[in-house]
Amino acid sequence: MADKVYANAAAALEGLTVDGITVMAGGFGLCGIPEKLIAALRDSGAKDLTCISNNAGVDDFGLGLLLRTRQIKKMISSYVGENKEFERQYLGGELELEFNPQGTLAERCRAGGAGIPGFYTKTGVGTLVAEGKEHKEFGGETYILETGLVADVALVKAWKADPYGNLVYRKTAQNFNSVMATAGKVTIAEVEELVGPGELDPDRIDTPGIFVQRLIVGQGYEKRIEQRTVREAA
């Protein structure tokens, strides 16, 4: 089998970091973001990127790194609240932005990966989101047409992988990762641990290896927390 495991993030991106490509990046806030691959994409210098990601990172972490270096031309996101540089570029007209409702964004990625070019949803009917979109009635209710999304490269973060590219995620760090893994023409996964063949329970695999073309093991995960909220121990 063509070996899916690459030495590091830069090697895994080789040949793919062309200006103007569309990149999906998993994660919710800073939870489960492909932090090594994003840093390597920044280092690659690829620019005019369209980034599909639920959020845009913070100023010095996650996709914020690519904003600082002006490598992103357009974002497709549901919420971008934590990023001053984003705000500055957007208000200055330097950055295009397309807001999608979070569930619509997730479903568009899932649809793209599953060969569904369009689907109808109630979400956003009667709002700005519905403007210019086809409306259709089903059972007396109005729905709008949303389209599937695919990316030239999808970057995802998982917990463990085996050499076949099978991935498992951990807790809420799954979020958009498993969906986006299906929607990349090339999907690159970074994981905390590479296990041997047969060590993952075949009934518990979140992303079957068919979706993963390249794979790296990341070192020293930062896993930054945005809102550390604690209670007193009893």
Add this chain to the structure above:
Amino acid sequence: MADKVYANAAAALEGLTVDGITVMAGGFGLCGIPEKLIAALRDSGAKDLTCISNNAGVDDFGLGLLLRTRQIKKMISSYVGENKEFERQYLGGELELEFNPQGTLAERCRAGGAGIPGFYTKTGVGTLVAEGKEHKEFGGETYILETGLVADVALVKAWKADPYGNLVYRKTAQNFNSVMATAGKVTIAEVEELVGPGELDPDRIDTPGIFVQRLIVGQGYEKRIEQRTVREAA
């Protein structure tokens, strides 16, 4: 919490077995079929049923039981090859039949459960399946509109459950079960084993408990095999 665990299949069906309802039944062939619930549905005497199921069982097992007693008015399936009584009723005009491509059937159930009333697919374009359906171009290719499916009652078979209705399936016995579990107005699961709270790994749950309203533990699973194919031990 309202207790989801019922004493047996008949008790779990109580109040639901109204003539003319639409019932989804999981399984592929005879693998992973809700055998106890189907038998109890037969015993309930409910008739004029519309059954959504990939297959129609065999003459004396699975949905074949409901065909023998003429309780099914219409089947929505992808393949019904293993059933003489089915053939007799269908050729005699006693049974309505709607064939869906298997992937379209699975996606229609998933869509119904996920609040998607319609989606576009390439599958079936240019065939009998496309007749009367809306055609639409996306990116220069033609797709047809398929609609979401929901059922009054979804019957599914899982391997294990906890008291919250969280389900896990085993190997290829998952098939349509996890999809249909999302698309029942009432979903009833039968399982081989009920485990205690917290005994299922929260990262490995296939069907979150929100989708399961009622639950039984089945006894003495028959698990019939249609094509026992073996090789010589080395």
Add this chain to the structure above:
Amino acid sequence: MPWTRDQMAERAAKELQDGFYVNLGIGMPTLVANHIGEDIDVTLQSENGMLGMGPFPTEDEVDADLINAGKQTITELKRTSYFSSADSFGMIRGGHIDLSVLGAMEVAENGDIANWMIPGKMVKGMGGAMDLVAGVKRIIVLMDHTNKAGESKFLKACSLPLTGKNVVDMIVSDLGVFRRLDHDSPFQLIELAPGVTEEEVRSKTEAHYEVAL
């Protein structure tokens, strides 16, 4: 005296029923979790991919892989399951969540809600709010009755861009509770905060409503 934020949350919590699956919005609605009756069993969903959300962690329990939709660290319970964002919003859009409690900038008498953008100001995005109001069976809005300028937030028509059209079922404000029976019916004022008068509510409300105290 108008209700405090905590009292508003307590009042909203009374709408939760045994066995309900509930999504609580970011901000004031999260306070509702502190007031869930001990005699009922409620499961909280977090739209980033979790059903069965537990309390905040102790310092030792903090786990960067375990956050809620407000990006706060949380804990799991014995009932917890995790899933993808697509499956999470399938749950929401498919009508499987019984109730959602959300904040709002404006609610209109026809059930419209605006809570995601103010033209001319930096827009952070709608996140999951549009999906929640479109998909969840029952929507309760928890909001101050008036804005900082003292103007009604319960209006004849929303002036801000909508999050959803004709989706709100109940409003719990600091002054009282409005409810409607279905999406074709008008809102009714059904309850007043202690010491608040019907006249005070009327003077601070632009929307038309019926009184059913």
Add this chain to the structure above:
Amino acid sequence: MPWTRDQMAERAAKELQDGFYVNLGIGMPTLVANHIGEDIDVTLQSENGMLGMGPFPTEDEVDADLINAGKQTITELKRTSYFSSADSFGMIRGGHIDLSVLGAMEVAENGDIANWMIPGKMVKGMGGAMDLVAGVKRIIVLMDHTNKAGESKFLKACSLPLTGKNVVDMIVSDLGVFRRLDHDSPFQLIELAPGVTEEEVRSKTEAHYEVAL
């Protein structure tokens, strides 16, 4: 001498490449699995919800919960993953499977295929065949060149209801191999079974094709 079924399967297996994900149809196509080169690594998908299909089980290994799309008992491998029917066909429809080998009743010179129903006879259903021909990147048909009456199965136009329109990329029959470069190009006869002549193929083929032996 025309190829045997096993030789046809062997020929089709030559189209498999290292790293391919492949779905083999029910019947003759399953024989292809016996001829996968030892120097290449191929992963078989079964559309009932499995990636990484192993060989038939020994008597001791038989497991009713582990079957393939032909409902035959099978085994798992170290690479195996299981998933739902919706996810399985997402994989297929989404173009993630590299190659599918299927049987057919008829193939037309424009790439149409018919393999699921004969009007007037009992119809069992299309199962996953329509999804496979629509979604998989490359479709190889494995079929006898003629039917029992000796009539060509590679036709100017299909007479039976279609399974898919303009989807077939290659035909391996007992007489030889036809291929086309893309879905706008004509089929070319590129190979003959040993001892079979171009004339014999022509006399037994209704479809128009080019010769590129």
